[in-house]
Amino acid sequence: MREGNQQALRVLIERYKSHLFKVIYGVVRDEQEAEDITQETFIKMMDALPSYQSQGFKTWISRIAFNKAIDAKRKKQRQKEVVGHDEQKDSQTRGSAEHEWLQQEKITSVAKSIEQLPETYQGVVKAYYIHGKSYQEIAKDHHIEEKTVEMRLYRARKWMKKNWKEDEF
Known part of the structure; x- marks a missing residue:
């Protein structure tokens, strides 16, 4: 896959997509968002592939997926806090x-x-x-x-x- 073999990439995606979806869904609890983050995980994996050290691929890619899910959840939470706070203020002083x-x-x-x-x-x-x-x-x-x-x-x-x-x- 490091050498650009598209077939190897397809095999990896097929092999790990359901596992990664489960990892991500466990954090975000939203199917659509979990699917999106699963795709983003494979993109991130491609970017990070040069740093992969050929030890525990499943663990490595699971960690990427988990971190992406945590980041998405935090970002969503921050947006909810800001929107909720702004809506409350707006209703009071519109x-x-x-x-x-x-x-x-x-x-x-x-x-x-x-x-x-x-x-x-x-x-x-x-x-x-x-x-x-x-x-x-x-x-x-x-x-x-x-x-x-x-x-x-x-x-x-x-x-x-x-x-x-x-x-x-």
Whole structure:
């Protein structure tokens, strides 16, 4: 398959697609989403194939599937939280010019605050919290490892707790 043999790829997909679907479905609990993530897993597998070290293929690809499912679930959860919060606020103050002005001020304040972060954290914080990207997407965009993204977000949160006052937001 590393040499571009399409038949080998088809064999792998046929052999592992039901196993991966089960792994993913166990996390996301949605058939359509599990099917989509299963396909994404095979795409990710192709990208990561050069790093595969010929040990435990089923475990390796299952780990990719599980991580993709976790990322999808987290992203969906973040979107639900944001939408639910926004809908609640909107129903309370729909059409209020004052509300719109306050929202714009809050966005400006948050953007200025993010600029206060050390430069190494700014990009990942914006990508994760503002744009809702997964660790994998951020890692790919910034050409860094996922663990680096995770560590930068952890350190950024720590920095924020230490340097920002709670009442600023």
